[in-house]
Amino acid sequence: MPELPEIETICRGLAAQLPGRTLAGVRVRQRQLRLPVDVEALQQAVGCRIERVGRRGKYVLVFLQPPRVLIFHLGMSGRLRVGPPQANDARHDHLIFALGADLELRFYDPRRFGLCFLTTPESLPHHPCLRHLGPEPLSEAFSAAYLAERGRGRRCPLKAFLLDATVVAGIGNIYASEILFAARLSPTREAGSLSLPEWERLRAAVQQVLVEAIAHHGTSIADYVDSRGQPGRFQNRLRVYGREGEPCPRDGQSIRRLVQAGRSTYYCPRCQR
DNA sequence: CGGTGGACCTGCTGGC
DNA sequence: TGCCAGCAGGTCCACC
Structure with a gap:
């Protein structure tokens, strides 16, 4: 959830x-x-x-x-x-x-x-659960230079790189798709292939998407509620997640779903490169 | 070494 | 109506 x-x-x-x-x-x-x-x-x-x-x-x-x-x-x-x-x-x-x-x-x-x-x-x-966690995405430590360093030589798809908690803590399956859309980067790109300006776009997208989602109290798709039982509102603002076949909000191209490491990824094949 | 796929659980939905 | 496959916001570990 x-x-x-x-x-x-x-x-x-x-x-x-x-x-x-x-x-x-x-x-x-x-x-x-x-x-x-x-x-x-x-x-x-x-x-x-x-x-x-x-x-x-x-x-x-x-x-x-x-x-x-x-x-x-x-x-x-x-x-x-x-x-x-x-x-x-x-x-x-x-x-x-x-x-x-x-x-x-x-x-x-x-x-x-x-x-x-x-x-x-x-x-x-x-603690064994916290020891290997990467930096907080909303902290100073999370920079383009840090991402470039961690991504160097990595051949894993960018989507999997974002979901790797040792790289950055807290990003899950919904926000990984949303972040890659905001950054205009393809989920299938090899992590090691990004340029520094692309890493900077990714850093900015991570922070922008998370800050906006927090401002809307998160995303309630099936049943998430907060400590007072209230749902979030960010589900209305998802641009690609769960929108297979709908038009891309940027260029109208049909949004595609693909499965990576057993999990759904949603993206626009035209504007995410 | 690094990446993928299955395992862990329950519940809901959609197709037949 | 009923059944079953597939899918779900996470993470770990065995295996290639």
């Missing part, structure tokens, strides 16, 4: 609702997520106060006091919802965090590709 703009939207919602609250209890209904939840470890969060909420790539980070970090990944279908305590559990409500008499946080994930860990702030950068 969620890529960087959706996770950022969820984090902003959580940041408005959670800090100052104390984690009064944790209930684990299903520990078999992509990796099994360590229930004993998670219990160490009980009694901690929530200080702030952060994000790294597609990971949600909840910083606690005494110093701990609760890490969530939402996989394809995960949701984090904050609201008044519910009397009934939904089938896929796997983790329920009590936040006092009037509030709780629920982790819901039908496909169970998500993750939840507890760690400490000092070991956070060394």
Whole structure:
């Protein structure tokens, strides 16, 4: 489900609702997520106060006091919802965090590709899930020079290069297509074949598309909602994703779908080169 | 070494 | 109406 703009939207919602609250209890209904939840470890969060909420790539980070970090990944279908305590559990409500008499946080994930860990702030950068992540796409470190350096000699298709989390964190299948359209670059180009001006176009497109998507609270195609249950609005602004056969908004050419590494890519064969 | 394809799960849609 | 194939926003690992 969620890529960087959706996770950022969820984090902003959580940041408005959670800090100052104390984690009064944790209930684990299903520990078999992509990796099994360590229930004993998670219990160490009980009694901690929530200080702030952060994000790294597609990971949600909840910083606690005494110093701990609760890490969530939402996989394809995960949701984090904050609201008044519910009397009934939904089938896929796997983790329920009590936040006092009037509030709780629920982790819901039908496909169970998500993750939840507890760690400490000092070991956070060394955590196996976060250790290999590339730079944040909206940071200074993400530059044309950096992309050129990482792309040098690489023969993989540009689409796969953008989806490689060790190159850049947080870009997923929808935004990869949208970014390549904005950059006027073909998804099938070999990464190593780009010129510096093309890398600069790609950098600018990454940042422009993500910033615009965050401003619209992300993309809701099937079922994504934020921490308050609200859908995003960026699905109305997708230029190519899911639009096979429709005219390209730039030149009217029919948008094509192709499968790369088992995943759909949408692009305009005329204006993306 | 690097890239592709399958595996992990459930649920929805569209075609027959 | 019912069934089944195909597809879905992510990531890891075995295999070429």
